[in-house]
Amino acid sequence: MKSLNDINFKNKKGLIRVDFNVPLNDEFQVTDNTRILAAKPTIEKILNDGGSVILMSHLGRPKGKDDKFSLRHIVPELEKVLGRKVIFIDDSIGDKVQKAVKELKPGQVLLLENLRFYPEEKKGDENFAKALADLGADYYINDAFGTAHRAHASTAVIARFFDKDHKAPGKLLEKEIHSIRKALDEGQKPVTAIIGGAKVSSKIGVIENLLNKVDNLIIVGGMAFTFLKALGNNIGDSIVEDDKIDLAKRILKEAKEKNVHIILPVDLVVADRFSNDANTKIVDADNIPDHWQGLDIGPKTRDLIDEVLQNSKTIIWNGPAGVFEFDKFAKGTEHIGLSIGKASEKGAYSLVGGGDSVAAVKKLGLTDKISYISTGGGALLEMLEGKTLPGIAALSE
Numbered sequence: 001m002k003s004l005n006d007i008n009f010k011n012k013k014g015l016i017r018v019d020f021n022v023p024l025n026d027e028f029q030v031t032d033n034t035r036i037l038a039a040k041p042t043i044e045k046i047l048n049d050g051g052s053v054i055l056m057s058h059l060g061r062p063k064g065k066d067d068k069f070s071l072r073h074i075v076p077e078l079e080k081v082l083g084r085k086v087i088f089i090d091d092s093i094g095d096k097v098q099k100a101v102k103e104l105k106p107g108q109v110l111l112l113e114n115l116r117f118y119p120e121e122k123k124g125d126e127n128f129a130k131a132l133a134d135l136g137a138d139y140y141i142n143d144a145f146g147t148a149h150r151a152h153a154s155t156a157v158i159a160r161f162f163d164k165d166h167k168a169p170g171k172l173l174e175k176e177i178h179s180i181r182k183a184l185d186e187g188q189k190p191v192t193a194i195i196g197g198a199k200v201s202s203k204i205g206v207i208e209n210l211l212n213k214v215d216n217l218i219i220v221g222g223m224a225f226t227f228l229k230a231l232g233n234n235i236g237d238s239i240v241e242d243d244k245i246d247l248a249k250r251i252l253k254e255a256k257e258k259n260v261h262i263i264l265p266v267d268l269v270v271a272d273r274f275s276n277d278a279n280t281k282i283v284d285a286d287n288i289p290d291h292w293q294g295l296d297i298g299p300k301t302r303d304l305i306d307e308v309l310q311n312s313k314t315i316i317w318n319g320p321a322g323v324f325e326f327d328k329f330a331k332g333t334e335h336i337g338l339s340i341g342k343a344s345e346k347g348a349y350s351l352v353g354g355g356d357s358v359a360a361v362k363k364l365g366l367t368d369k370i371s372y373i374s375t376g377g378g379a380l381l382e383m384l385e386g387k388t389l390p391g392i393a394a395l396s397e
Ligand code: AMP
Pocket: 196, 197, 198, 199, 202, 220, 221, 222, 223, 239, 294, 295, 296, 318, 319, 320, 321, 322, 323, 324, 325, 354, 356
């Protein structure tokens, strides 16, 4: 795969697939510009070389053309981030766009309309991909890690129409691949992964792959109850996937065979209902009363996790330890964030990804301490599963 830095963009036009799927408020202002900032290094590399840039992205989930989802809303924020003017065009393909691309001069930035106004984008339609490839750009650059696990027209199929020397990952995509590999494949031992979230079913592939990569696997959140039940514990009314009990047993057995130390909650904050106003108490994991449900890890578990993390050299975290949306059950998740921050300060390499974990790290002001915060949700999970993402594979085919 070619690296962006190997290309000189002087007088060349780079078509970049970015992920500008940013949140907007009621006045259509960008409320979090993280994704725009993340694309800046790639855009600047091309402009600084003396080239010009054509940006394409999706925004939200429009059903056909809908001004609410127009990328024109993000132009002011994009101009602010880049410190230069951005030309917006209200289509993604066709004569009008080709003309605008043709007239583009070095140093200029053109933003195309929301790709998902065309249903062909998500379908990975070859003709639509070709129409994008025919806009007149010299290079195709993919910098949208968040959609790299999708074989959409602009994220993967388009790459077929550019030869190996005329396509490359953007700097963000390159950094994501490098950071995930560094933790997953080249991590200094002991390697610890913390996997949380509601259900084990959504992370089976991740857990199975991690069994081949890590020394310690910490399982928290709702999914821990399926494992606790598999071990014979009474779990009261806690969330559980009964059809995954056998799978949990198999994972526990496999972990033992592979010498992976599995850490499950030893105590829990249980509640008498699923509410921030619920009555709560702390109980041991083998003593959950009937009709109560575990909504967070308890203090003994927090200390146990802290001890493992402070002795780890590489840490991977995805998924909350409890129902952190309710303040009453956010302690476990926050504690994990703080503990990872502390371990990172002492030199551990830490990778955090997934909306909830990233939100926790941001809320705690730990973003500078974590070694790498992934911008991907589904894409990160698929990388952790050991899958080759279509958007990445297409760049070297
Ligand atoms: P996921 O999208 O799979 O990472 O799951 C995130 C969700 O898991 C969050 O909305 C949490 O509220 C939820 N969650 C975490 N722990 C529990 C729990 N003990 N019981 C129910 N839901 C939980």
